[in-house]
Amino acid sequence: MAQAHLFRKGLAAWAQKPYLLRNRSLASISKQKRSIMPEAAAHQSGLDSTSAQLVHSINASNVRLVLYATGGPIQVPTWLLSTASGLNQTAVLEVLLPQTQGSLVDLTKQVLPWCSEAAALTLAQVAHRRAAHLAAFGTPIVGVSICMDPAAPQGHRAFVAVHGKIQGPCVACIQLTQPGASRHEEDTVISRLVLKVLADALDAWPRSLQGQSKTLAPQGWAPSEQLCVSQPLDSEGIPAAVSLKQIAAPDPLEALMAGNVKCVEFNGSQVVTDAPRRNKLYLPGSFNPLHAGHKQLLAVARSLSGDKEAAFELSIGNPDKGMLPVEETRRRVQQFVDAQLPVVVSCAPLFPDKSDMFPDSTFVLGYDTAKRLVMPKYYGDSELNMLLNFARLRHRGCKFMVAGRYDAEAKKFLTLRDVQVPLGLADLFEDIDEHDFRVDVSSTELRAQAMRQEPLGARPSGASRVE
Template structure:
């Protein structure tokens, strides 16, 4: 293993002092970077998970949900970084900056390779992917020495993803002059440089537009971060139209998290831009609703999932926070074509690990109604799909409809 020189130690310390957390997928080389990161105190502030997808291609196919046509190439490196990013979202709380970092290589081995020795590294931050490649001179290094070059490239990618560009560029990669020339893009200066992938730059100029056009599944706003196409499973979600967002919404999510014994970083509001009756929301309207949460510093995930059956597929193992009226409509057979189809849909949601936390409300007779007052079909009682939020934890008589009637509306963007 290459001895850690001071430049690596100094750069790793700067990375650990950065708030970003990352998941690493490295294949074929670049594994020394994990030793460097773990050898400097503070690694838990940076490393969420590291995985080496080998095993005859099965591990890589599991990560990417497909078999790559070419393992050592820019496209596969970017796909790996995006997959690592989605895993980072799953492993972190709302509001934490995350990165997906990848490396895929073809290095010296126990036989003579016909092809080039090459390294591809990528880092994905949700809105953009950046990739770097370098071809190594055959026979110039041992396998361990080639791996050290790959590891330095990964470390530099990570530092760049953390916003430490100056420190990243100062790291010596240990490349030969011929390798620096081979690593440069046509017409560029010698030396491997990070380059925005054209398709990523074009597609992520406006994430909400990408969502409306169905090219991404979710756009999350939390902690000043924009998390694209990385829906988190196993969380607490409060869906709504939020027209407007009010104190009742905030109090309900807080009560739900308290009822589940979870921290604030495990809960999020959810807005669907799709409606079964009204169609898709306009981009301007979506931006107006999102702006409420960004201004208030509250986490919000925007989807195209108007129905809970769809939400449960997007956010498996999650708890959805709803009101009493919504719960009553949710179990009405007429919306499913009968009671049996309704029970099948509810069972499918439960099998995905999902459940509902229900807040009570005042009825027309000023009685506070909760799920305890609802006569559920026996099957729904048995599977534990619904749970009541106690009145002592939450009760709010604020109505978005009433607020709109009073003229309290969303500000124009």
């Protein structure tokens, strides 16, 4: 009796927590699954030929995804993992299976109906942000959610959402239309339809299946068009009705200007909206224009930080100059897109705001910015306010790396050692040595040169300033 009580207690405790699978556990689960389910037995697991091709195509794409599924067993994660030869060969970064309303609230920070379009869209957005945290800059990412109702009678429905596509989120409602099927049969049908929705969203439809009218969103499909499946899509013979909705995405920079998103990340053709990444290296600036000094400084800082992932950061707001116009912001962003360099455009002009958006990160500064950062006059002439702002930065785990510049009046190269950093804040600053970085260029001079349309005048050979 005591053993039975302990078992029930343990089972109840497990049921109160979301079932979390991270990369390390995914590796062991995938390895174990392959050992007991070879390719020859794939059909016995419910993975038919069409689904197997879809899984292979999704895993072979360059997109990486995080998948959150509520409401009971779902076979899609197992299929995506069991056919991969290793973690590097699967599109899956992480799978989370929240099984309680509390888990859903913890993830979304909202109280949402358990099985609904709103829950699916919100959960997919949360999964997308998680994917941004797990993936490298420039990696195409999406968040995927599957919302089912575990208490629903047979003939239940599920919502599938994908967030992260440039054209906007999409959501599908799958309604099983034949009563009498077992829960496992229904789950198999929904899982196969999820693969089709996902393949459509990722543009990963296999060539071998194209032209067979198997895709749920054929060419020419109109947003919000109801697509009803009249023929069974699986070997179980269970018909299902599927409706798809494509939600138009607003212009990302206009959404940022309107305050609807926190940041927009550009990396070549990849655009990631409202998914700030923590624990990175950021070089903030106005970049008017972007020049070789900026690029070299970030490269040096990354090398000194142990090859930490790095990006430039452009704020649309400036405490002294106000908001950048959207077209001017586009012009500055285009410099990075053309150079294939990552830049994050944010609405965080002040470093305490940046620390809230990018916790555990290191910000790369020039001498002049570092000097102003520790002057009480920039905090309402209050040393207490300055210290409170630094306490906020410290709490968020943020630090600074400081590059020097040549001062013509002082006729010397000024570094962090020339900044009067309060003793209690010294551990938040790291000096970039003159031998590591010293570049004779500044944005101010480049703008003046462009206006004069004449070469830069001669300056001391060691002159350097990064703006």
